[in-house]
Amino acid sequence: MTKDKSLQKLQYEDILNNLRMYSSRQIAYKDIYLKNKEDYSLPFESYVIHHKDRDEDNNGINNLDIITRDEHEQIHGFGLGGKKELCEFKKSWWYC
Ligand SMILES: [Zn+2]
Numbered sequence: 001m002t003k004d005k006s007l008q009k010l011q012y013e014d015i016l017n018n019l020r021m022y023s024s025r026q027i028a029y030k031d032i033y034l035k036n037k038e039d040y041s042l043p044f045e046s047y048v049i050h051h052k053d054r055d056e057d058n059n060g061i062n063n064l065d066i067i068t069r070d071e072h073e074q075i076h077g078f079g080l081g082g083k084k085e086l087c088e089f090k091k092s093w094w095y096c
Contacts, residue, residue, distance in 0.1 A: 020056055024049045028064045040066060048072050052082040 028049045033040055040047070050065040050072055051058060065082040067075070080086050 021049075024051070024056070024059045024064060027059050027061065028066050031061045032064060032066055042068070050075060050082060 029044055033044050033047075044066075046068065047066045048069055050067050052063050052065060055063070065075075067083050067086075071083060071086060074080075075082060075086050078086070078089060080089060
């Protein structure tokens, strides 16, 4: 019984996480990707959504970045806010 309960809780959390991810992706797709298509050379499925303030529930379009997995790792690895900061950070030795 206890086991089932914790399993249920786990599944519930999974569903919530998926819903969260789904809604941030939906918003990013509709309000950012489609409106700035020329900025994105890859299909939307290739990108991940980054929350600049690290708050996964904050889906304001100013808080979302559509970036590649590599960029996402770099942003978190370097402790940067988002894509804009990553560009500035890399500017001296990379193109953005
Ligand atoms: Zn992120």
